[in-house]
Amino acid sequence: MPIAILKKEIERFLRGNEPEVICIKGKWGVGKTYSWNRFISDVAGKNALGLKRYAYVSLFGLNSLKEVKYAIFESTLASANLAVGPDENSLKSNYKSARKYLPKIGGALSKLPIVESYLGSSESALFFAVRNQLICIDDLERAGSSLSVQDVLGLVTMLKEQRQCKVAILLNEAELNEKDRVDFNRQLEKVADVAFEFSPTAQETADICFPDKIGVQKNLHYNCTALEIVNIRIIKKIEYFTNRLSEIIAKEYPHMVPVAAHAVTLMCWSVFQPVEAAPAAYLKVYNGASYRLGDQKPTAQQLKWNYFLFAYRFERFDAFYEQILNGVKVGYFDVEEITKATAQKAAEISARAGDKFFNQAWEMYHDSFDDNSEVLIEMLFKGAMDAITTIHIVNMDSTVSLLKDLGAETQASQLIEHYLKFNPEALKQHNEQSRFFGDLKDPDLLAAFKTKTKIKKEEISIKDVLLDIKTQKFIVPKYRELLYRTSIEEYYQLFKSARGDEKKDLLKAVNVLQIHPSSGKQELVITNRLLNALKRIAAENPLNDRRVKQFIHIPDDLLEDK
Incomplete structure (x- = not known):
């Protein structure tokens, strides 16, 4: 049943004053109780409830009719106080209503709050005050093991026929045990005037919430x-x-x-x-x-x-x-971590703002069965090239694959070349992708990344090469060109940034080159530049002069680098 129709039926029930029983069935979590409370609050807010007293009782954990009866009595309140809920004042009011049925407990009003043990056999007498009111009995399937469905339905019948009450029963029928389910289905038609299945759609649930x-x-x-x-x-x-x-x-x-x-x-x-x-x-x-x-x-x-x-x-x-x-x-x-992740996500979204044309190309791919491959190739290629610095590797992988499937091998190859060259996050994204999600689908893109990764691994810093000299006692030939291209300024910055054992090891490397000089032109230039960098540091202050000369001999006739 659509929620709009169900709401009208429940509102009709709430506005009436004739004795009646309705049953609302539905799975756990679909919002039976939530919706009931919303509907009754709306009607009460318009001062339109047919009966002026109301009680809501959950049977969860209740084990006897005695407990159920007292729970109804205790929970009863004036409809005008629905938003407040049961409290000490409503309980006092209930006892006042019960005095004509139970004169002997009149003095108990001064002893509130009243505990169950005090009431004893008077509980049944208190229930005489429950009449001409609206009652919601919820969680029938969660009643205690000693409280049977048949007993509850019998009580509901009595409330309707003898006490002129309107009663709504809420339950998840699927969660009743086998015996209770049989009893429920056998008795329901006799007890309830109407039964509803509460099964809202996602749209209806969202409308309620x-x-x-x-x-x-x-x-x-x-x-x-x-x-x-x-x-x-x-x-x-x-x-x-x-x-x-x-x-x-x-x-x-x-x-x-x-x-x-x-x-x-x-x-x-x-x-x-x-x-x-x-x-x-x-x-x-x-x-x-x-x-x-x-x-x-x-x-x-x-x-x-x-x-x-x-x-x-x-x-x-x-x-x-x-x-x-x-x-x-x-x-x-985690406030710090979620803030950091939000900043990264915001930056990514901002960077991808220029991907609009690229995204439109993909929308063209999905939106029809038109034979528009030529236009699609053009849009995909142009869109990807325009957004080459921001496209994620996953999207590039799919784009290259689609271009190849459409016969655009040349455009696919150009995209791969430009992507690795101009996207600063490409290698990092590939490493994350292969580590957590598996390799890329396109073999050419995958091969290009493997080549770039291999080159990256083979790259070595100036510092690493110098530290290697300390161990090898000479410059490894394949790194000679790297040191030869390094300026005095770069060596100077390297020495100045070094700390602790690293600083000492770099000085030892220079010392090795002095002790084991090479006749090669490049080696001589490298040593000369290293010494000039250290000479510059030594000249900064007396302290640095002592620090350098503790390890290194700076020749008086040291040539300035040309």
């Missing part, structure tokens, strides 16, 4: 609907974590609050809805770009997850999602 749809509520309404979340307990957790994260980042990064709400919803969906949702382990390896291209071969379950993730516009897991996931799991956010 976020009726105003303003600010971040508008974002959460969309997010929860997109992921088809119908469990209100989960939605309330999403709202809590979003509000908490907003408190941390809104002042410095107000534009990131909707982004945070989007991420929080996804992480809560994953953590708190493990049966239906994609687990965190899958989110960490999900590749939105590969899914767009269709080069994954998912299982049936993964296909379902992919549908949600693609529709939700989730691209890839990163440090921002990692921090939010951690916060959702432990119940709080």
Whole structure:
């Protein structure tokens, strides 16, 4: 039944004053109690309740009709005080109402709060005061083991027929034990005037939770609907974590609050809805770009997850999602780490603002079955080249693969060359991708990265070469050119930045070159520049003069470098 129709039926029930029983069935978490409270509050706010007294009772843990009766008596309050809830004043009022049925406890009013042990056998007499009122009996399936469904339904019948009450029963029928389920289904038709199945859609649930749809509520309404979340307990957790994260980042990064709400919803969906949702382990390896291209071969379950993730516009897991996931799991956010991750995410989004043309090309790929491959190739290539410094490696991998599939091998090769040359984050992203998510799909892009990685590993700093001289007692030939191209200024800065054992080892390396001189022209130039750098340091002050000459002999006839 659509929620709009159900709401009208419940409002009709609440506005009437004739004895009646309704039953509302639904799974845990779909919002039966939440919606009931919303509906009755709305009607009470208009002063339109048909009966002027109301009691809400959860049967959770109650083990006897005696306990249920007293719980109804204790919870009863005037409809006008619905927003306040039961309190000492409402309990005093209930005892005053009961005095005509139980004169002997009139003196008990001065002894509140009243404990159960004091009442003893008077409890049943107190229940005489329960009449002509509205009652909600919730959690029928959670009643204690000694309280049977048949007993509760018998009490409900009595309240309607003998006490002129209106009673609403809320339960999750699926959680009743076998005997109680049989009894419930056999008796329900006799007891309830009407029974409703409460099974809202994600849209309806979001409407209930976020009726105003303003600010971040508008974002959460969309997010929860997109992921088809119908469990209100989960939605309330999403709202809590979003509000908490907003408190941390809104002042410095107000534009990131909707982004945070989007991420929080996804992480809560994953953590708190493990049966239906994609687990965190899958989110960490999900590749939105590969899914767009269709080069994954998912299982049936993964296909379902992919549908949600693609529709939700989730691209890839990163440090921002990692921090939010951690916060959702432990119940709080690390303020320093989440702020740092937010700053990184904000910078990434800002850098990708120029990717609009590139994204439009991908939208063209998805939006129709038109034969537009030539236009698509042109847009993809131009868009990728324009955004070459900001495109993530995952998206570049998919773009290169698609261009090749469309026969644009030349454009694909040019993209690979420019990407490795002009994208400063390319190598770092590749290392992260291969470490956590597996290698790239395109073999040429993968080969180019492996070559670049190999070259990078073979690169060695000036400092490393000098330290190697201390051990080898000579300059390794393949590094001679590197030292030869190094200026006196660079050597000077190297020595000045060295500390501790590193400083001593660098001086020992120079000492080795003095003790074991080479006749080669490049070696002589290298040694001369090293000594000139140290001479410059020694000339700065008497202290540095002593420090240098403790290890190094600076010739008086040292030639200035040309």
